[in-house]
Amino acid sequence: xxxxxxxxxxxxxxxxxxxxxxxxxxxxxxxxxxxxxxxxxxxxxxxxxxxxxxxxxxxxxxxxxxxxxxxxxxxxxxxxxxxxxxxxxxxxxxxxxxxxxxxxxxxxxxxxxxxxxxxxxxxxxxxxxxxxxxxxxxxxxxxxxxxxxxxxxxxxxxxxxxxxxxxxxxxxxxxxxxxxxxxxxxxxxxxxxxxxxxxxxxxxxxxxxxxxxxxxxxxxxxxxxxxxxxxxxxxxxxxxxxxxxxxxxxxxxxxxxxxxxxxxxxxxxxxxxxxxxxxxxxxxxxxxxxxxxxxxxxxxxxxxxxxxxxxxxxxxxxxxxxxxxxxxxxxxxxxxxxxxxxxxxxxxxxxxxxxxxxxxxxxxxxxxxxxxxxxxxxxxxxxxxxxxxxxxxxxxxxxxxxxxxxxxxxxxxxxxxxxxxxxxxxxxxxxxxxxxxxxxxxxxxxxxxxx
Amino acid sequence: xxxxxxxxxxxxxxxxxxxxxxxxxxxxxxxxxxxxxxxxxxxxxxxxxxxxxxxxxxxxxxxxxxxxxxxxxxxxxxxxxxxxxxxxxxxxxxxxxxxxxxxxxxxxxxxxxxxxxxxxxxxxxxxxxxxxxxxxxxxxxxxxxxxxxxxxxxxxxxxxxxxxxxxxxxxxxxxxxxxxxxxxxxxxxxxxxxxxxxxxxxxxxxxxxxxxxxxxxxxxxxxxxxxxxxxxxxxxxxxxxxxxxxxxxxxxxxxxxxxxxxxxxxxxxxxxxxxxxxxxxxxxxxxxxxxxxxxxxxxxxxxxxxxxxxxxxxxxxxxxxxxxxxxxxxxxxxxxxxx
Numbered sequence: 162x163x164x165x166x167x168x169x170x171x172x173x174x175x176x177x178x179x180x181x182x183x184x185x186x187x188x189x190x191x192x193x194x195x196x197x198x199x200x201x202x203x204x205x206x207x208x209x210x211x212x213x214x215x216x217x218x219x220x221x222x223x224x225x226x227x228x229x230x231x232x233x234x235x236x237x238x239x240x241x242x243x244x245x246x247x248x249x250x251x252x253x254x255x256x257x258x259x260x261x262x263x264x265x266x267x268x269x270x271x272x273x274x275x276x277x278x279x280x281x282x283x284x285x286x287x288x289x290x291x292x293x294x295x296x297x298x299x300x301x302x303x304x305x306x307x308x309x310x311x312x313x314x315x316x317x318x319x320x321x322x323x324x325x326x327x328x329x330x331x332x333x334x335x336x337x338x339x340x341x342x343x344x345x346x347x348x349x350x351x352x353x354x355x356x357x358x359x360x361x362x363x364x365x366x367x368x369x370x371x372x373x374x375x376x377x378x379x380x381x382x383x384x385x386x387x388x389x390x391x392x393x394x395x396x397x398x399x400x401x402x403x404x405x406x407x408x409x410x411x412x413x414x415x416x417x418x419x420x421x422x423x424x425x426x427x428x429x430x431x432x433x434x435x436x437x438x439x440x441x442x443x444x445x446x447x448x449x450x451x452x453x454x455x456x457x458x459x460x461x462x463x464x465x466x467x468x469x470x471x472x473x474x475x476x477x478x479x480x481x482x483x484x485x486x487x488x489x490x491x492x493x494x495x496x497x498x499x500x501x502x503x504x505x506x507x508x509x510x511x512x513x514x515x516x517x518x519x520x521x522x523x524x525x526x527x528x529x530x531x532x533x534x535x536x537x538x539x540x541x542x543x544x545x546x547x548x549x550x551x552x553x554x555x556x557x558x559x560x561x562x563x564x565x566x567x568x569x570x571x572x573x574x575x576x577x578x579x580x581x582x583x584x585x586x587x588x589x590x591x592x593x594x595x596x597x598x599x600x601x602x603x604x605x606x607x608x609x610x611x612x
Numbered sequence: 613x614x615x616x617x618x619x620x621x622x623x624x625x626x627x628x629x630x631x632x633x634x635x636x637x638x639x640x641x642x643x644x645x646x647x648x649x650x651x652x653x654x655x656x657x658x659x660x661x662x663x664x665x666x667x668x669x670x671x672x673x674x675x676x677x678x679x680x681x682x683x684x685x686x687x688x689x690x691x692x693x694x695x696x697x698x699x700x701x702x703x704x705x706x707x708x709x710x711x712x713x714x715x716x717x718x719x720x721x722x723x724x725x726x727x728x729x730x731x732x733x734x735x736x737x738x739x740x741x742x743x744x745x746x747x748x749x750x751x752x753x754x755x756x757x758x759x760x761x762x763x764x765x766x767x768x769x770x771x772x773x774x775x776x777x778x779x780x781x782x783x784x785x786x787x788x789x790x791x792x793x794x795x796x797x798x799x800x801x802x803x804x805x806x807x808x809x810x811x812x813x814x815x816x817x818x819x820x821x822x823x824x825x826x827x828x829x830x831x832x833x834x835x836x837x838x839x840x841x842x843x844x845x846x847x848x849x850x851x852x853x854x855x856x857x858x859x860x861x862x863x864x865x866x867x868x869x870x871x872x873x874x875x876x877x878x879x880x881x882x883x884x885x886x887x888x889x890x891x892x893x894x895x896x897x898x899x900x901x902x903x904x905x906x907x908x909x910x911x912x913x914x915x916x917x918x919x920x921x922x923x924x925x926x927x928x929x930x931x932x933x934x935x936x937x938x939x940x941x942x943x944x945x946x947x948x949x950x951x
Contacts, residue, residue, distance in 0.1 A: 179628055335626070407942065420943040480614065491619045502620040520625075533632040533688055534730030539836065539890040540629060547942040552890055553934075571941045579624035586632045587730075593622050 170373050171415075172398035173408040175546045177580045179335050179401055179498065181374065186458050187338040189466040191346055194482065196243045196268040200473035201253045201509035202228060203263040207302040208309045209235035211262055220247045225277035225448050228264055237300045237310050240449030242471035243268035244275075254508045256494060256501055266473065279447025284356045292361040292444070299443045300450045300512070305329060305340075305404065305433035306495050308513030311440070314430055315361045323430045326358050326367040327413060330382075330434035331397060331404035333372060334496025337516040339454045342467045343435045344371065344378035348385040351434060353441030355392050362430050366391040369434065370409050372399045401498060402578040406431045408546050420574050435515075453512060461489035461519035470510060477506035479517060490522040498579050533587035541581035541591060547574050551581035551591045558594035563601050572598055635834045636689035642825035643696045643880065649821050650814045654704035654756060655763025657771045658814050664708045665699030666692065668715025669740075676724045690729050694718060697737035697880055700815025701873060701920070702744065705756045705781070707773035710748050714740040734927045735884045738920050745920070751779055755811045757786030786811030789871040790916040793863050805870035812872065819875040826879035836885070838892055840878040842899025843906075844869060850907045862911065874906065877919035887927040894930075894937040902926040 205211035212229035216222060222241040229239040245268035253263030282295040297312040317323055328351070332340040344351065355367045371379045373396045382394050397403055397412045407418045409431060416427040424431050439450055451472060458465045463484030470479065476492070493500040494514045510517070541551035549571055557566045566572040572595060581591040630638075651659045669691050677685030686692070698718050702711060718740025726732045744752050756768065770779035789800035789810050804810055808818030816822075829835035852865035868874070882888065882902055889898045902922045909918025 177628070179626060411942075417943045420941065422943065477614070485614070487614060489614060489618075491621075491625065493623070493625055495623075497623070497625040499623050500625065501623065502618070502625065504618060504620045506614060506618070518625075522619075530627070531631075531633075531687075534728070536632055536635075536690075536730050536885050537888070537890055538632075538635070538885045539892075539895075542890050542939075543892075548939040549941060550890065550938065571944070574941060574943065577623075583624050583627055584629045585627075586630050586635055588627065588631065590622075592624070596622065 170396050170398040171412045172400050172403060173411040173546055175544055175548065175580075176400040176402065176408070177544050177583055178399070179583060181399075182336045182458070183338050183341070183374070185465045186336075186456050186467055187341050187375075189338075189342070191342050191454050191467045191469055193274070194468045194470045194474065194479070196272050196471060197474045197478040198267070199248070199475070200242050200245070200266040200268065200471065201263060201475055202239055202242070202266060202473040203253055203255050203261050203509065203511060204229055204239065205261065206239070206308060206472070206511035206513065207237050208307070209233075209237070209313075212236060212239050214250050214264060216247050216250075216264070218247055218250055221245070222247060222266070223277045224272070224275060225279075225451055227449060228266075231297060235310060235313055237297055237302055237312075238449065239264075240300055240451050241266060242451040242473045244272045245269050254505060256503055256508050256511070258504050276446075276448055276451065279449070281447050282444045284353075284360055287360070289361045289363065292357050295444050295447070296357070296361070296440055299440070299448065301436060301439055301443070302512045303433050304435040304439065304453055304512065304515065306499065306513050306515050308511070311432060311436055314432070315358065317362060317425060317430075321425050322428060323362045323364040323425060324366070324428040325414060325430075326355070326362055326364040327409060327429060327431045328355060328367060328369040328434050328437050329404060329406070329409055329431050330369050330371040330375070330378065331409055332375070333399075333401045333404040334498055334500075334516070335401075336458050336518050337456050337496050338458075338467055339456045339515050340434050341375050341378055343438050343454055344375065345381050347438040347442070348382055350438040350441040351382065352385055352387060352390065352392070353445070354437035354439070355390065355441070357440050357444055358430075358432055358437060359391075364430060366393070368392070368413055369394045370397050370413050371395070372397055372403055374399045401580065402546060405546070405576060405578060407576070420571065450512065453514070455510060455514055456516040457483045458516065459518040459520055461486045461492075461521045472512055473509045475507060475509050476503060476517070479510065480506060480519065485519050486521055488521050489519045491520040493518050498583070499577070530588045532589060535587055535589060538586060540584040540586060544580040544584045546578065546580065547571070547576075549575060551595075554598075555589055555591045555594055558598050563598045566598055567602055573602075575599070630832075630834065633688050636693060638829060638832060638834050639693050639880070640689055640696065642828050643693070643700070643815075645821045646700060646815045646818065646825060646876070647696060649808060649818045650700060650704070653758045653808060653817060654814060655760065656766070657705040657756070657763070657768050660708060660767065660771055661702060661704060661706060661711055661814060662696065662699040664711045665702070665715050666695035668712040669695030669698060669719050672716045672719040673724070676720060677728070682728070685728075688729055691719060691723075694723065694736045694740075697735075698740045700876060701737065701741045701813050703752060703755055704814045705754075705768040705770045706744070706748075706751055707770055707779045709773065709775040710744060710751060713747075714744040717743040730886055732886055733931070734924055735881050735887050738881060738924055738927075741920055742924060754781060755786050755788050758809065758811055758817065788812045788916065789867075790910065793867070793871070794910075794916040799863055799867050800871065802866045802870055805867070810871075813876075816873045816876045819870040822875045822879050835883050836888070836895050838895040839883045839888060839899045842896045843878040843882055843903045844874070846900045846903025847874060847907055850904070854911075868907070868910070872910075872917045873919040877906075877923055878902075881919070882923050882926060884927075887930055889930050889933040889937070891934065891937055891939055893939070894933045897937060898926050898930055898933055901929060
């Protein structure tokens with residue numbers, strides 16, 4: 162007993178403990194969402210090249226049918242989220258505030274939930290290449306929020322190898338419970354997905370990493386573990402940003418991804434747990450992704466919960482259906498630590514949207530937080546999971562000394578988790594400074610004449 | 613219908629932890645018992661001295677910041693700490709006009725000219741005290757006996773000395789435990805030191821209350837515990853070892869810990885966040901450096917007390933410590949070099 166108490170779950174060093182706010186939705190089973198009167202489908206919902214439309218205006222499409230094909234390797238196709246008519250192919254509103262290339266689709270009234278079947282891809286009879294192709298054809302991207310095409314990660318570069326596959330079920334962002342519910346309700350899909358992923362990467366074993374605030378999820382997955390699969394469950398400490406790839410690898414394997422490198426440099430591939438479930442569910446039917454699980458929560462929402470939402474559903478429709486208060490003042494997609502605040506409700510949810518959190522005016526971050534000078538307290542230094550010195554970086558950013566930030570203080574390693582800004586007693590917008598600094602340096606590099 | 617405009621901003625959308633003004637306010641709270649005990653020990657003169665020290669620091673901060681058009685300069689509470697600390701380091705019956713001049717110097721030269729809060733290189737309170745030490749060396753080493761019977765009814769003549777006149781001392785003077793040790797080889801009982809039953813600077817006499825204040829701030833995560841622990845540990849270790857080698861020359865560890873300004877300096881002065889290193893290892897090294905300096909000045913130097921100069925020295929090397937001691941960044945270093 163005592164030994165159990167002393168035994169701590171593995172984790173990375175540093176990090177923060179923001180309040181969880183998960184109690185409102187973690188016990189709510191995933192429910193289906195109705196089709197909106199119009200769907201908005203941007204052609205680039207992923208990192209990489211936008212997809213290319215293969216349908217024309219006025220054409221009738223079936224749910225699950227491919228609307229746009231992938232353009233090259235770092236790209237994925239788009240599939241119809243509902244059966245209906247292509248209204249327009251042109252520019253659609255997006256979360257960035259810009260109009261981007263996309264498709265408007267008008268679902269048929271009473272459109273069924275039936276999905277088009279494709280050519281099944283079986284684990285046993287497929288080669289790794291076939292599985293990787295199938296994952297691309299299914300339009301799958303990282304559903305944890307990054308929206309990086311999953312098949313690109315699975316393609317192991319020449320001369321490198323993967324020995325471990327980590328399934329990321331940490332879900333360290335406050336408010337979000339999508340991965341939690343997926344692990345409770347879709348264990349067989351996750352197991353099936355792991356089979357595909359192990360074959361695709363050639364990894365010898367797979368480990369599902371789950372924060373200790375989801376004991377029921379860990380328990381449920383352990384009960385489903387098949388004896389023939391080298392798959393285990395590892396509970397890790399509750400700490401933000403435990404769900405960041407690098408931090409999860411360090412917690413579970415004790416390996417450090419080299420600065421400027423990728424997980425494969427330490428023989429690891431990390432895939433989000435909801436993405437894994439999607440792979441396990443779609444590939445046996447040859448289907449494309451047309452919906453995803455999203456947590457809708459926050460003080461401004463009356464019907465908080467976890468929902469299956471068709472990709473392309475407009476945010477305004479979702480908030481109306483979820484009974485959002487009329488005076489909501491801040492809405493963001495993703496969690497409160499790394500999510501994006503939206504400037505308009507007339508944008509669609511995309512493949513990377515893991516949550517929708519709405520705040521009313523009084524609950525939003527106080528507008529008049531006073532910014533003081535840095536008092537050198539070291540809270541940011543103790544919070545940074547990468548052992549950077551955000552205090553020093555912030556001072557350099559103020560003097561626009563971006564080059565020193567990158568050359569002497571590892572600015573480019575920062576993955577913008579925001580822990581420094583969260584703890585700063587002087588409320589200095591540190592991570593915001595770093596985003597600007599990185600952008601300036603990147604633009605400079607792009608402009609530099611190529612030799 | 614939803615509102616037409618939404619509030620936007622970049623993540624994180626939530627913030628946590630204490631704010632700078634909260635931290636500063638709590639340091640003031642932690643100092644209040646020390647100040648109250650000082651008034652109880654030394655009476656009216658200590659009360660007037662603390663009020664004068666606070667007033668001079670606050671007024672200087674206020675007017676200098678108004679001059680450069682900064683709004684509400686006192687709202688961050690940092691100058692209140694400076695005023696209190698500065699007053700607590702002075703002898704209780706120091707002439708008030710000297711107290712006032714030193715307070716102006718502390719804020720103007722110790723803080724303002726560097727750029728105000730967050731930019732000072734030295735602890736401003738100690739800059740003020742260093743000025744007094746240089747300008748009025750006799751006044752600052754003349755001590756008053758504690759617990760005088762008429763301390764609440766009689767204001768010592770020296771306190772009310774007119775500006776630029778030589779102070780007249782009309783009350784029993786007392787020697788501090790450190791000068792007794794240094795010049796008369798007489799050690800004071802540790803219990804008396806701990807409870808503050810001795811002569812000394814206004815706020816340095818009760819080691820116990822200072823420690824309690826420090827523990828409060830450490831518990832609230834508003835103080836870097838490594839600094840006082842490293843500093844006090846170093847002083848204790850050196851003095852214990854040397855005392856063991858020759859008890860006739862070197863005073864014992866406990867005496868060294870609880871006498872003079874060490875406790876006040878280690879807990880409240882060396883821990884000034886702005887003027888101390890930012891990394892855990894850096895803070896430890898900084899504490900050790902100050903500890904060594906204190907011992908050297910106290911035992912081998914010409915002065916009976918060395919806390920002030922040692923901390924000012926520590927402040928000066930602090931930026932260099934931060935420059936040299938940097939934690940290894942995740943994913944860097946030999947073992948992770950990309951092959």
